[in-house]
Amino acid sequence: MLKLFGYLLKQGVATSxxxxxxxxxxxxxxxxxxxxxxxxxxxxxxxxxCPTQAINVTESDGKPDVxxxxxxxxxxxxxxxxxxxxxxxxxxxxxxASDTRLDLIVSSTSKRTTSSNTxxxxxxxxxxxxxxxxxxxxxxxxxxxxxNNAIFDMERFGIHIVASPRFADVLLVTxxxxxxxxxxxxxxxxxxxxxxxxxAVGTCAISGGVHKNGYxxxxxxxKILPVDAYIPGCPPHPWSIIDGIRNVMKxx
Amino acid sequence: MNPKHEIVPISDREKKLNDWLKKPGGRLGHITSIDGKQxxxxxxxTETGSSFxxxxxxxxxxxxxxxxxxxxxxxxxxxxxxMFNLTxxxxxxxxxxxxxxxxxxxxxxxxxxxxxxxxxxxxxxxPMEVTGEGIYxxxxxxxxxGIIEPGHFRFSCMGEVIFNLEIRLGYxxxxxxxxxxxxxWRHQRFIAEAAASDSAAANAYANAIAIESLCxxxxxxxxxxxxxxxxxxxxxxxxxxxxxGLAGDIGFLAISATMSRLRGSALRIGELLxxxxxxxxxxxxxxxxxxxxxxxxxxxxxxxxxxxxLKPVLQFFFNNQxxxxxxxxxxxxxxxxxxxxxxxxxxxxxxxxxxxxRRHFARGVYRQDEIAIAIExxxxxxxxxxxxxxxxxxxxxxxxxxxxxxxxxxxxxxxxEKLKSNQIGLxxxxxxxxxxxxxxxxxxxxxxxxxxxxxxxVNNWTGLAISARNNLVTDFPLCNKSFGLSYSGHDL
Numbered sequence: 001m002l003k004l005f006g007y008l009l010k011q012g013v014a015t016s017x018x019x020x021x022x023x024x025x026x027x028x029x030x031x032x033x034x035x036x037x038x039x040x041x042x043x044x045x046x047x048x049x050c051p052t053q054a055i056n057v058t059e060s061d062g063k064p065d066v067x068x069x070x071x072x073x074x075x076x077x078x079x080x081x082x083x084x085x086x087x088x089x090x091x092x093x094x095x096x097a098s099d100t101r102l103d104l105i106v107s108s109t110s111k112r113t114t115s116s117n118t119x120x121x122x123x124x125x126x127x128x129x130x131x132x133x134x135x136x137x138x139x140x141x142x143x144x145x146x147x148n149n150a151i152f153d154m155e156r157f158g159i160h161i162v163a164s165p166r167f168a169d170v171l172l173v174t175x176x177x178x179x180x181x182x183x184x185x186x187x188x189x190x191x192x193x194x195x196x197x198x199x200a201v202g203t204c205a206i207s208g209g210v211h212k213n214g215y216x217x218x219x220x221x222x223k224i225l226p227v228d229a230y231i232p233g234c235p236p237h238p239w240s241i242i243d244g245i246r247n248v249m250k251x252x
Numbered sequence: 253m254n255p256k257h258e259i260v261p262i263s264d265r266e267k268k269l270n271d272w273l274k275k276p277g278g279r280l281g282h283i284t285s286i287d288g289k290q291x292x293x294x295x296x297x298t299e300t301g302s303s304f305x306x307x308x309x310x311x312x313x314x315x316x317x318x319x320x321x322x323x324x325x326x327x328x329x330x331x332x333x334x335m336f337n338l339t340x341x342x343x344x345x346x347x348x349x350x351x352x353x354x355x356x357x358x359x360x361x362x363x364x365x366x367x368x369x370x371x372x373x374x375x376x377x378x379p380m381e382v383t384g385e386g387i388y389x390x391x392x393x394x395x396x397x398g399i400i401e402p403g404h405f406r407f408s409c410m411g412e413v414i415f416n417l418e419i420r421l422g423y424x425x426x427x428x429x430x431x432x433x434x435x436x437w438r439h440q441r442f443i444a445e446a447a448a449s450d451s452a453a454a455n456a457y458a459n460a461i462a463i464e465s466l467c468x469x470x471x472x473x474x475x476x477x478x479x480x481x482x483x484x485x486x487x488x489x490x491x492x493x494x495x496x497g498l499a500g501d502i503g504f505l506a507i508s509a510t511m512s513r514l515r516g517s518a519l520r521i522g523e524l525l526x527x528x529x530x531x532x533x534x535x536x537x538x539x540x541x542x543x544x545x546x547x548x549x550x551x552x553x554x555x556x557x558x559x560x561x562l563k564p565v566l567q568f569f570f571n572n573q574x575x576x577x578x579x580x581x582x583x584x585x586x587x588x589x590x591x592x593x594x595x596x597x598x599x600x601x602x603x604x605x606x607x608x609x610r611r612h613f614a615r616g617v618y619r620q621d622e623i624a625i626a627i628e629x630x631x632x633x634x635x636x637x638x639x640x641x642x643x644x645x646x647x648x649x650x651x652x653x654x655x656x657x658x659x660x661x662x663x664x665x666x667x668x669e670k671l672k673s674n675q676i677g678l679x680x681x682x683x684x685x686x687x688x689x690x691x692x693x694x695x696x697x698x699x700x701x702x703x704x705x706x707x708x709x710v711n712n713w714t715g716l717a718i719s720a721r722n723n724l725v726t727d728f729p730l731c732n733k734s735f736g737l738s739y740s741g742h743d744l
Contacts, residue, residue, distance in 0.1 A: 004506055004568045014513050026547070028527040051439040076442055076533040081541070132399045135424060137740045139449030139530050141399045142493070146519075149512040163397035175740075180352040180423045181402060184394050210443045214427035215361055235449070235530065 014150040020239045023092040028077045030070055030232060032091035033108040039085050040064035046079035046088060052203075052210055055079060063109070070096070071104040071206035074234035097231045097244030101222065104206070104232055122250040123195065124169055127158040130245065131168035133188055135218075136175020139235040140202035144172060152238045159245050165191040170248060172241075173225075176204040176211045176218035189225050197248050200227050201241060203234040254465050255294060255303040255678050255691075262291075262308050266318055269293060273322065279607070280594055281680075282706040283328035286693050288336040288363030291315060292704075294678075294691060298612040305676050305691075310338060313365075317343040324594035327710060335362040335429075337370070347377050350422040350743060361430050362702070379418045382408035387415065390725065394423045401739035409725060417720040417728075419713055421742055428744040432703035437463055437671060438537070440703070444690070445532050447705055448741030453479075453486040453526075454683030455705075456535035458690040461615075462679030463537035466671040466694060473659040475539035480617040481551075481654050482522070482531050482540075487684040488647040489518035491640045492562070494736040498637055499569055501729040502578045507569045514565070517558050521651070524551050539664035552655050559648045566641050579634035583719035583731035586631055595715045596708045597686020599735055602639045603631035609682035617654065633727075636734040670698040683708055685738065707741030 023029050038057065041064065046055045054072035058065050066087065068079075079088045087108055098104050134141045147154040148161065162168050165188045177185055189198065200221040203209040208219040221227050228251075231244035260268055272278040277299030284292050293306040308315070317340035319326040329340040330349040337360040340346065351359065357372045382389075387410055394402035402423040408416040428447050432440050444459040445452040457479050464471060496511025519529040524547040526534035534540055544551070569575055585595065590603035600607055608625045610618045626642035628635035671677075671694050679690035686708030695701040712735055719731045 007564055007568070008506060008510070011510070011513075014516075024523070026527055027523055028533065051435070051442040074442060074446075074532075075528075077527070078533075133395055134399065134401045136401075136426075137424075137446050137449040138401050138738065139446075139452070139532075141401065142450060143529075145399050146512070146516070149516065150509055151513060151516050161399065175401075175424065176426060178424060178426045179354050180425060181394070182354065184402065184423070188395055204446070210446050211426040211428070211431060214431055215359065216425060216427040218426045234446075234532070237529075 015153045015156075016151050020094045020243050023094060023237065027092070028075055029091045029093065029237070030073055030075055030096060031068060031077070031079055031088045033066070033068070033106065034086060034089045036086045038064040038066050038087040038108055043084065045082045045084065049078045049082050051076060051078070052212075066108040067105055068107075069105045069207070070232040071101060071230060072203065072209065073232065074203050074209055094237045094239035095243050096233065096236070096240050097229060097247055099229055099247070101206070101227075101230060104230055122248075124249045127160070128169050128245065128249050129160055129162045129167050130170045130172050131162055131165050131188070131192070132172045132174070133185055134174050135177045135181040135185065136202070136204045140174035140205070143235045143238050144174070144201065144241055147238045147241050152242060154242050154245070157242060157246060158249070159242065165189070166193070168192050169195070170197040170199060170245065171225075172199050172201050172245075173205050173221045174201045176208040177221055177224055178211070178216040178218035182224055185221075185224055197228045198225050199229045199231060199244060199248065201231045201244070202236055203232060206230050206232060209234060255305040255676050257305050257307065257676060260293070260306040260308050262310065262315055265291075265293065265306070265308050266316070266321060268306070269295070269318060270321055280322065280324055281689055282691060282704060283325055283332065284691070284704045285332055285336045285338060285362070286702045288313070288338060288360070288365045291332070291338065294689070298607055301613045303678055303680075313337055314339045314341050316341055319343050323592045324711065324714075327714060336360060337363055345380065348375055348422070350425045351375060352422055353377070361427065377420065379406045379420065380416065382416050384410075386410055403739050407720075407725060407728070412724050412726070414720050414723055414725055414728065417717045419717055421713065421739060423743065424740045425743040426740075429703055429705060433700050437700060440700075441536055442533070444705070447744055448707060448738045449530055449532070450490055450738065451486065451683040451685065451688065451707075451741060453482045453531040453535060454681045454688050455690075457483055458679035458681040458688050460535055460537045460679065461681070462677040462690045462692045463667070463671070465679070466675050466677035466692060467537075467667045468672065469538070469665060469667055471539040471665055472661050472663060474543075474661045475663040476615065476617050477654050477658050478525070478540050478544070478663060479535050481651055482525055482534060483681065484647040484650045484654070485518060485522045485525060486531060488644060488651070489515050489522065490684040490736070491644045491647070492518055494733060495566075495569070495637060495640055495644075497736070498579075498633070498730065498733045499575070501733050502575055504569065504572065504575055507565060510565050514558065514561060517554060517561070521551050521554050521558070524554070536664070538667045539662075541664070543663045548655050548658070552652055555648055555651045562644065562648075566644075570638070570641065576634070578727075578730060579637060580632060582633045582727050583723055583734060584630065584632045585715050585719050587629065589718055590631065590715065593714045593718070594711045596711045597682070597684075598636055598639050598643070599712045599715050600686060601626060602628045602635035604629045607687070609680055609687050613680050633730050633734040671700070673698045685709060685736065685741075686712065705744060707738055707744075709737040709739075709742040712737055713742060
């Protein structure tokens with residue numbers, strides 16, 4: 001046992017002090033728009049190649065306009081690789097969470113403005129208890145698990161995971177919520193004491209992702225429960241998840 | 253390596269399959285259907301690395317169940333009943349597997365035949381009841397206490413001892429297989445990756461092999477190496493995570509915390525290789541999407557560093573007396589039952605089944621002699637942990653070795669828009685949980701008419717139910733973690 005303690009001491013501090021550090025070079029995040037002008041509907045390569053129909057290319061008054069739904073994006077970077085004009089590029093930010101579904105739909109002509117109605121004194125500012133309900137492929141669950149490891153260590157921000165909805169202030173839902181999970185998710189929500197918050201974690205939870213519009217009605221959490229915040233990504237980076245929870249903690 | 257197609261009449265099917273399973277190297281790969289008019293039985297020969305697709309025409313939507321002589325078919329027959337409305341007559345415990353009460357009774361997602369009026373009774377699910385004095389039930393789930401996927405466990409216990417465990421799945425059934433047929437094949441890989449994201453690389457790899465075989469094209473040597481490296485990195489990170497989870501359930505928190513930190517290094521290696529922590533969007537039919545040439549030196553360096561860091565941690569874990577006491581003799585699956593239920597991957601090898609797709613269906617990159625297959629005979633939690641630990645070593649060695657031998661060249665070949673018509677494509681990969689199969693049937697126009705996925709968990713869930721028997725309720729978490737199964741990969 002002493003040898004083990006010796007080993008642990010030798011490993012030093014693993015925890016990252018760089019809050020919401022940008023993604024390292026070469027790492028794929030969500031797409032963003034640059035100032036380069038799009039080639040318009042005559043090109044439309046990104047729209048055809050996008051596997052989740054998250055991109056829509058239109059033209060108004062001869063000016064091309066591209067809209068991109070980050071809530072449907074699975075971060076495959078196919079649009080970034082196919083865009084001939086460089087209008088779409090890789091976004092290395094990890095602060096991507098948003099309060100409303102509409103905020104996730106960005107446009108090449110009007111840049112995204114983050115409208116977070118956060119105030120410095122939220123009721124959960126110092127501590128929040130989170131219950132995780134998984135209804136999907138486990139990538140988002142593993143990333144929420146990673147938030148708990150020594151590197152990201154979300155407990156230092158006052159966020160802790162609890163094992164029952166009775167103790168929880170916030171419900172983190174991952175996955176597209178297919179039909180067999182509808183009633184289980186609702187009863188979990190109803191078991192929580194008010195005030196309660198719901199966060200949709202990951203693209204599936206926001207829109208159904210690659211599973212949407214199927215016979216299993218797996219079209220995201222907001223078809224079942226009122227959602228208070230959205231964390232896009234497939235899966236979101238641990239920093240994005242921590243930042244998304246921190247945002248709701250600041251809310252009044 | 254496309255499976256050879258063969259028509260097997262329904263009268264011969266039982267005998268033929270039993271004979272196949274008795275011969276050395278004979279394995280059952282999958283039982284499914286294309287559109288509800290036939291049964292497809294995929295059988296594998298692990299000695300020659302070949303596969304056969306037996307097609308059995310079915311009339312009146314019923315066929316005799318094989319569960320009595322081929323126990324491992326019990327699970328497949330339930331799924332085929334749900335998805336195609338083909339009824340296995342004589343199945344001892346026929347009940348829904350994937351579709352729950354909330355689905356309309358006449359929904360038969362994958363059948364293309366007229367279905368008769370179906371009643372809601374068909375969706376009813378009754379868990380097996382164990383009766384007797386002092387027997388009580390513990391229901392768990394679908395939502396679990398930890399951060400894992402949903403599933404329902406029902407323990408029938410006598411005191412602290414588990415008599416029977418019934419596992420009910422299907423809560424994350426998202427309709428993956430039907431969705432696969434509704435998109436162009438070049439978009440299939442994204443859905444395949446989301447079938448079970450902890451096996452994203454393996455699923456994308458199996459999809460790529462199947463599509464390439466339907467185009468009769470092969471990718472470049474360099475791409476084949478990079479895919480294998482990606483697969484090994486995935487295995488490495490998930491094995492580290494599963495061993496860490498096991499330590500956590502024992503209460504050995506120093507090890508579990510260290511393992512989750514070291515898993516971060518493995519994910520970083522994957523990120524350097526593919527640009528994604530879960531290696532998503534990297535492997536595609538025709539090769540890989542990008543060449544990580546400039547990062548290879550760093551990947552090798554980090555892998556060697558991880559090798560050094562992991563060694564003492566694994567030693568501390570396996571030399572600890574308390575950990576040994578908790579793992580030894582717990583959750584045993586005998587080799588006989590492991591064969592009967594067709595266990596694969598770590599669970600199979602821990603019960604003395606010498607089967608690893610990397611060796612038995614070798615795809616060039618893996619030289620036969622270098623895959624040191626870890627075999628244990630005890631079949632308990634300890635055996636599965638030891639197999640994992642040894643596979644971590646093999647994966648670390650392979651990553652370094654494959655980078656050393658990496659051939660020069662391009663990493664992607666163009667594939668035709670249209671697949672070959674009326675063909676069967678098979679992708680078979682050793683995912684970190686075991687044998688993963690993707691089976692594709694094309695129609696007259698080269699479109700995909702049926703896309704079947706068989707996750708290794710399909711075989712192994714029964715193994716978990718067996719392992720829990722006659723063990724203490726408190727030891728169930730250990731049994732569960734030692735298998736480390738996927739809910740989403742099973743439910744699709």
